[in-house]
Amino acid sequence: MPLTLADLVVGDVAIIDSFDVEQLPMKLIEMGCLPGNEIGLLQLAPQGDPLYINVSGSHLAIRRETAACINVRKLNE
């Protein structure tokens, strides 16, 4: 099982590895969610969903189901 954004804990920073284009909204891709870019988990909403992330400088909130589609490599280990 590859590591996804949904597996990170608050404070983690990772590099986006890959994702299935069809699973992600175009808007997220255009906000800088592209393979090779840095992505950090800043905060979780109550009950752990949605996620508050920083992806290559854009501060965004996305749902867990979307985050689970983004494969990442952890940086801070």
Added chain:
Amino acid sequence: MSKNINVALIGNPNTGKSSVFNHLTGLNQKTGNYPGITVEKREGICRLPRGVKARILDLPGTYSLNASSLDENVVVELLLNKNDKDFPDVAVVVSDVENLKRNLLLFTQIKDLNIPTILVINMSDRMRRKGISIDPYKMEQLLHAKVVLVSARKNEGIDVVKEHIANYKTISTQTCIAISQIDPEYFGSLERTFPNQSLYKLWLVITQDVNFAKVERKKMETKDANHMRSASFLKRLQQKETIKRYQFINAVLKECYEKDNSKATDLRGRLDRVLTHKIWGFVIFFVILLTIFQALYDWSSVPMDFIDATFAQLSDWAKTTIPSWMAPNLIAEGIIPGLGGIVIFVPQIAMLFLFISILEETGYMSRVVFIMDRIMRRFGLNGKSVVPLISGTACAIPAIMATRNIENWKERLVTILVTPFTTCSARLPVYLILISLIIPDERILGANLQGLVLMIFYLLGFAMALLAAFVLHKTMPQNQTSYFVVEMPNYRIPLLKNVLLTIVEKTKSFVLEAGKVILAISILLWVLASNGPGETFKNAPQEVAKSVSVSAENYDQKLSAYKLEHSYLGIIGKSIEPLIRPLGYDWKIGIAIVSSFAAREVFVGTLATIYNVGEDEEETIKKRMAAETYADGSPVFTLASGLSLMVFYAFAMQCMSTLAIVRKETNSWRWPTIQLVVMTAVAYLGALATFQYFSI
């Protein structure tokens, strides 16, 4: 006389675009709607150097030209249509210095349409604090555009923007990327099919689902089905395009943009940890709501009493001063009380918009969306539904328009259908007058009891909206995956000018729109109340004189009561009395309910009209209502009937304008019809239960 320069103001949301617009146009602005749709259109005139004028069009905020919501469609549609009268001679792209990279994506897309473009980098006053340095001259050369550092907050750089607009003809129209690089084979064949057209434009037409494009696409499909590939193929190309654009942007920024991260303070992070905390986040949100409602009640009573008294005096004055050929009774008893009924709203509407615009401007609203999404989703809504539901406390019409950024159709439809349950400002005067009649003005634990009851009714509206959403969610099929991508803007201190302009603009349009309806209904009501069928109405003086025990001093009062009862209006009210008797209402309230079916706020105005007809001395409407009794001497407005009436107004769909907007937004009569029938039924049953319960 040369023609004005057409300028389109484009930019991501939260970049301070409206501040730039306000600076460019001053108070020279007006709002309207785009033809056929309800997206708000803001435009204004800007005076440039050497006597030239520019027409500035403030387009809805968008992240890209690949529209995913209806608001964004407006931008694409305009930029693709060279024949549109609003098509810009020059585009001003407003970006924010902190998110420059992402903002430039939209900039490169607009440049690639060969439109002369000025890049405004706003909030430059934050640069030093954020450790950012920019070389604008280098950037101009690399982007082939004009670049201006602006601080809307400090009013710096605006004159340079004006200068560039005046000289727009000298700005290069060179593109940023060559779209054909993305897939030489695909775009090569597209170019052979349409030799003389801009490739990027064709590409946008193919990928966009805009009205304008639909027409074009049909033509293309018949001519050339080759280029309409599967959605996933197109999306893959779009991703490639996005990567290409970011490569270009990164190369540019490397040359002229530097950020020293050591200087960055983490104020945002610290605020976020509190405001989105799983307990404190909700507590703070609740306290903010409580404060708003307390303020709405406590702070607005003084101006409202003043308005009430002023209109009563005005009415008095009109009756004695206006010459008889100008129908003084119509003016004094119909029009002036009717207008008073609308002007009395102004303090509260203005205050509500004050709070809402501050919540929006500070960036707090996005945090509310974030913490509420999970809960809202359980009811079939979206975190973004919170904004319409909160705006709904001002007016359902802008609130329903604000659902346009919810990309998922089912979530959007559910939000549209339940938003009218939230307590809009039109219900406020009904609540206020009834609360002041039936709830004592006492304090409980330091809180004003009347304010608490008001808040309970606001919560009742929200609860009903959520319940209705839940029922709809369970009964409607889900047919589209729901996407949720919300920007969390940095915290900002709101600009006073923006807040004030929002208040003035929204209040003005509300008063004008509602005012028209209320004025018309007031006149109609007065006519119906002052005329009646047959001999009984005409012979009123004789009939009253004939009846027993009429003394000289109460003759006038008896006469006016008799007249109202036998007027057309009285007949209507009496005919529905059996239906509303179980709810605790008499026929006069019945008239008010019937007349407020088109617009709730008419209720108070109607009562004012009804109770003033034939009155010699003006009294404030409140006193008049308190004194109203049945034939046996028991008061009409008791705790039971008052609460029942409030519940009725809480749930009933009494707003023509809302129905019209729902019809427009859902493009069918089905949904507004269901809304009307269901909400009226809920209101009737709710009021019935309330009255029966409290009368025991």
